[in-house]
Amino acid sequence: MVFSSLIFLYAFLPVFLACYYWAPPRARNGVALLGSLLFYGWGEPRFAGILVLSGLFGYAVSRGLVRTTRPAGRRALVALGVSGHLAVLAYFKYSNFFVDQLNGVLGWLAQGSVVWTAVALPLGISFFTFQKISYLVDVYRGTSPPARSLFDYLLYVALFPQLIAGPIIRYHDVAAQIAGREHSHDRFLSGVWRFSLGLGRKVLLANPLGAVADRIFGQDLSVLPAPYAWIGLLCYAFQIYHDFAGYSDMAIGLGRMMGFEFTENFNRPYTARSVTEFWRRWHISLSNFMRDYVYIPLGGNRAGSARTGINLWLVFLVSGFWHGASWSFVFWGAYHGTLLTLERLIGAARLQRLPAVVGVAFTFALVTVGWLIFRTPTLPDAVVYLGRLTAWSSWNEIWTNPAMLWPDLVSRRTLAVLALAAGFSFITENWWRRHGWDEVLPATRRQAVLRVVFAALCLLLASASLAGQSYNPFIYFRF
Amino acid sequence: MRRRPQVLLAYGFVAWLWLIGILTFLPGLQIGGALRGVVEKPAPPEWSLPGIIDGSSFRAADDWFSAHVGLHNLWVRLDNQVSYTLLRESPVRESGTRVVVGPGDWLFEHVYITAAITPSQLATEELTAMADRIRRVQDKLERRGTRLILIVAPSKVELYPEHVPAAHFAGRDPAAIATTYERLRPLLQEAGVDFYDGPARFAAWKAAGHGSLFARTGTHWSYYAIYHVLEELREMLNPDLRRPIPDLGLTSLDYLQPQRTDTDLHRLLNLLLPPFHEPIQPFPVIRAQTEVADADLPRLLWVNDSFGLGLIDTLYRARAMQPTDCLYYFQNIYSLPGFTRREDAIGELDWPAYIGEFDAVVVVFTEIAVEQQAWGFFEALDTALD
Numbered sequence: 001m002v003f004s005s006l007i008f009l010y011a012f013l014p015v016f017l018a019c020y021y022w023a024p025p026r027a028r029n030g031v032a033l034l035g036s037l038l039f040y041g042w043g044e045p046r047f048a049g050i051l052v053l054s055g056l057f058g059y060a061v062s063r064g065l066v067r068t069t070r071p072a073g074r075r076a077l078v079a080l081g082v083s084g085h086l087a088v089l090a091y092f093k094y095s096n097f098f099v100d101q102l103n104g105v106l107g108w109l110a111q112g113s114v115v116w117t118a119v120a121l122p123l124g125i126s127f128f129t130f131q132k133i134s135y136l137v138d139v140y141r142g143t144s145p146p147a148r149s150l151f152d153y154l155l156y157v158a159l160f161p162q163l164i165a166g167p168i169i170r171y172h173d174v175a176a177q178i179a180g181r182e183h184s185h186d187r188f189l190s191g192v193w194r195f196s197l198g199l200g201r202k203v204l205l206a207n208p209l210g211a212v213a214d215r216i217f218g219q220d221l222s223v224l225p226a227p228y229a230w231i232g233l234l235c236y237a238f239q240i241y242h243d244f245a246g247y248s249d250m251a252i253g254l255g256r257m258m259g260f261e262f263t264e265n266f267n268r269p270y271t272a273r274s275v276t277e278f279w280r281r282w283h284i285s286l287s288n289f290m291r292d293y294v295y296i297p298l299g300g301n302r303a304g305s306a307r308t309g310i311n312l313w314l315v316f317l318v319s320g321f322w323h324g325a326s327w328s329f330v331f332w333g334a335y336h337g338t339l340l341t342l343e344r345l346i347g348a349a350r351l352q353r354l355p356a357v358v359g360v361a362f363t364f365a366l367v368t369v370g371w372l373i374f375r376t377p378t379l380p381d382a383v384v385y386l387g388r389l390t391a392w393s394s395w396n397e398i399w400t401n402p403a404m405l406w407p408d409l410v411s412r413r414t415l416a417v418l419a420l421a422a423g424f425s426f427i428t429e430n431w432w433r434r435h436g437w438d439e440v441l442p443a444t445r446r447q448a449v450l451r452v453v454f455a456a457l458c459l460l461l462a463s464a465s466l467a468g469q470s471y472n473p474f475i476y477f478r479f
Numbered sequence: 480m481r482r483r484p485q486v487l488l489a490y491g492f493v494a495w496l497w498l499i500g501i502l503t504f505l506p507g508l509q510i511g512g513a514l515r516g517v518v519e520k521p522a523p524p525e526w527s528l529p530g531i532i533d534g535s536s537f538r539a540a541d542d543w544f545s546a547h548v549g550l551h552n553l554w555v556r557l558d559n560q561v562s563y564t565l566l567r568e569s570p571v572r573e574s575g576t577r578v579v580v581g582p583g584d585w586l587f588e589h590v591y592i593t594a595a596i597t598p599s600q601l602a603t604e605e606l607t608a609m610a611d612r613i614r615r616v617q618d619k620l621e622r623r624g625t626r627l628i629l630i631v632a633p634s635k636v637e638l639y640p641e642h643v644p645a646a647h648f649a650g651r652d653p654a655a656i657a658t659t660y661e662r663l664r665p666l667l668q669e670a671g672v673d674f675y676d677g678p679a680r681f682a683a684w685k686a687a688g689h690g691s692l693f694a695r696t697g698t699h700w701s702y703y704a705i706y707h708v709l710e711e712l713r714e715m716l717n718p719d720l721r722r723p724i725p726d727l728g729l730t731s732l733d734y735l736q737p738q739r740t741d742t743d744l745h746r747l748l749n750l751l752l753p754p755f756h757e758p759i760q761p762f763p764v765i766r767a768q769t770e771v772a773d774a775d776l777p778r779l780l781w782v783n784d785s786f787g788l789g790l791i792d793t794l795y796r797a798r799a800m801q802p803t804d805c806l807y808y809f810q811n812i813y814s815l816p817g818f819t820r821r822e823d824a825i826g827e828l829d830w831p832a833y834i835g836e837f838d839a840v841v842v843v844f845t846e847i848a849v850e851q852q853a854w855g856f857f858e859a860l861d862t863a864l865d
Contacts, residue, residue, distance in 0.1 A: 001541075005541060005545070006544055006545045006548045007540065007541050007544040007545070009496065009499075010496055010499040010500040010503065010544075010548055010549065011500050011503070011544060013496055014493060014496035014497045014500050015500075017493050017496070018493065018497070042537050043534045043537045043538065043541075044534045044537075045531060045532065045534070045537075046532065185482065185485040185486050185488075185489045186485055188489045189485055189488055189489055189492075192488075192489070192492050211571075406646055406649060407579075407644070407646050407647050408571075408589075408593075408647075411566075411568055411571050412566040412567070412568050413562055413566050413568055413570065413571070416565070416566060452488060460557070461557075461558075461561065463499075463548075463554050464554040464555070464557040464558035464561070465558050466545065466554075467545070467548055467550075467551050467554030467555050467558065468554065468555050468558030468559065468570055468572075469545075469572075469573070470542075470545040470546050470548075470551075471514060471516075471518060471546070471551075471555045471572075471749075474516060474517045474518070474574075474575050474576050
């Protein structure tokens with residue numbers, strides 16, 4: 001199930017909230033866990049089994065860590081736990097990719113091929129695997145207390161607001177909240193506001209932009225006219241941001257409705273003035289994970305600039321591969337690793353001296369080229385697409401292919417949404433702060449009213465858009 | 480914010496979710512009016528163990544819920560209204576008929592615009608073979624005493640390109656593009672096919688100052704135009720019919736708001752607010768004739784797309800043909816009048832015997848559908864009547 005579906009909004013959520021708040025406070029964690037398993041099992045129930053079984057494994061290892069005092073034994077246990085989680089991730093997420101690569105090599109050597117049944121990918125496995133790894137490592141390091149019970153641990157892993165697409169939550173951030181949390185009307189309303197905002201971003205901005213990007217990236221890229229190439233790339237850049245950040249907003253909002261406070265995952269990344277700053281603002285929970293569990297163990301920036309550069313590069317390779325089992329993601333990671341290494345060489349202070357508009361525009365351009373690598377199936381496709389961005393003579397090609405007319409591919413609604421999404425993305429942090437939109441609770445009565453109006457508008461228009469997508473009428477029947 | 484409004488808002492939010500959820504299961508309480516257009520509604524989910532294990536039951540439940548969610552029709556209308564009011568557009572859907580809004584609220588079906596600016600790709604040999612096949616079928620039917628008439632209906636876009644938003648033509652001029660029908664026309668004439676050239680006739684009427692050939696809000700020819708088409712059809716068919724089509728009995732022209740199929744595109748917009756201004760247009764008032772007995776009325780077999788429905792409707796209003804069959808899109812058999820679907824399949828028809836029941840076969844399709852070759856009707860008859 002996904003948050004941006006009518007069945008979630010108008011069936012799962014009301015029933016869940018009613019059960020949650022009707023239950024006595026002691027039983028609310030139980031309702032949350034049951035609801036989370038139902039949420040996850042909806043559509044692919046067998047994957048809920050994988051979630052629970054791998055959770056049992058992680059919990060057993062963590063109990064072992066608590067009981068073992070010998071350092072070697074603890075090291076062996078944490079290595080076992082992390083490897084076990086990574087093995088599950090490798091099987092479900094990467095085995096198809098590796099078998100494809102192997103078959104490619106075997107084919108090249110004329111040695112036949114490995115017979116393999118493709119493995120289906122459980123939803124959100126990348127997120128909950130990293131969450132479980134963070135828990136084990138934190139318990140090993142002593143930065144997190146071990147979960148009080150298996151029940152608490154499963155709730156931490158499976159809590160539905162953050163289960164599918166993060167944020168990747170650290171156990172010590174929510175341990176106290178699992179044990180006991182405040183439920184209040186103002187927090188609940190703050191959650192409704194944040195959820196509605198996220199729903200609006202996902203359904204009203206990201207979905208229409210994604211539909212256009214899909215159509216444009218689905219064309220024959222070698223003859224793609226430049227205007228479409230630009231529109232497609234911009235649509236994708238804003239789609240991926242509002243899709244992901246919108247989902248995080250919804251997760252944070254749903255968490256607040258249940259009394260949880262999750263860490264922020266996005267902080268206006270497109271206003272960053274360098275790629276380094278971008279990564280402090282984009283998918284913050286993943287960046288933190290990579291910093292704490294990969295970059296610092298590799299030596300971080302303590303072993304000279306060359307080693308730091310290599311470490312950064314490795315971290316982004318891993319990060320890229322985490323995003324998906326394809327060379328495109330690896331190249332995307334390498335691209336960002338290279339940019340960060342270069343920025344380190346140039347010096348962050350120098351970049352900050354650039355005029356803000358130049359810094360933001362330049363960073364946005366670099367990040368957007370990265371999205372091109374991320375979105376196209378292969379690196380050569382990305383290079384071809386990049387070439388089409390500057391193929392100005394290709395305007396004429398629009399006239400020769402009526403299936404690609406502007407209004408068909410890019411409606412006024414798309415252009416309006418693109419402008420809205422861009423405007424929303426580039427609002428500065430100062431503006432948000434000055435007007436108090438960053439606060440959990442509204443600071444003034446005026447803002448409280450504005451939040452209610454804006455949330456209602458997002459909820460209504462998103463519902464209308466979702467229902468509209470389900471109604472594609474033909475003028476007359478011809479069945 | 481003070482506590483009381485907070486409590487009200489929090490409960491209001493949850494109550495709202497519940498209300499919509501409950502309304503989903505109470506279809507009788509749907510508000511927003513029935514939506515126009517044809518959709519295939521998802522079936523209710525079947526909860527079976529295999530379905531639950533492989534997830535298909537859940538996916539079916541998702542689809543069913545989305546299509547039946549409380550206030551569904553109101554939501555759809557709201558979404559459409561936002562697009563229409565703010566952007567003068569109908570939302571681009573995954574499938575279905577897409578409506579393009581032109582200046583002055585002239586509405587067009589998108590598929591006609593694409594067709595008007597897409598040059599024909601068929602080889603001349605294929606077009607010649609198409610014309611020859613129709614001629615063969617015409618001859619075979621004639622030998623059995625049944626007249627064939629092919630009616631090619633005009634495209635609103637080809638007739639009124641000046642009302643299509645210019646951006647949709649992307650700098651192309653429909654008049655300068657040879658469509659498949661425009662290439663087929665001389666070949667049909669050369670082959671001696673008896674056909675009604677709707678596009679040419681409508682262009683001539685437009686040039687002669689006839690207005691209201693299409694309503695702004697419809698995709699089909701207007702009732703006014705239909706009357707004139709039928710008059711010309713009578714002239715073409717009657718000399719060869721054992722039982723001619725009687726006089727259509729036009730008594731007057733009423734000037735009314737667009738009605739019935741003249742508003743089909745407007746209705747398909749499914750807006751929330753009342754309709755925009757629609758100029759009045761002439762409607763022929765037809766008197767059902769009583770002079771000719773039922774048995775002496777012609778029996779016509781219809782093979783048609785939706786352009787044929789107006790012709791059929793007008794003929795029955797005039798009581799000008801016998802109850803008959805309609806092979807709609809050559810997919811299913813419908814009994815006329817009433818348009819009731821019959822159980823027997825087209826593929827099981829005994830063509831030589833079946834065709835003999837009719838005085839004439841009337842094939843109607845739009846000029847943009849020429850390449851579909853009457854959905855296989857001519858091929859089927861060409862083979863069956865050997």
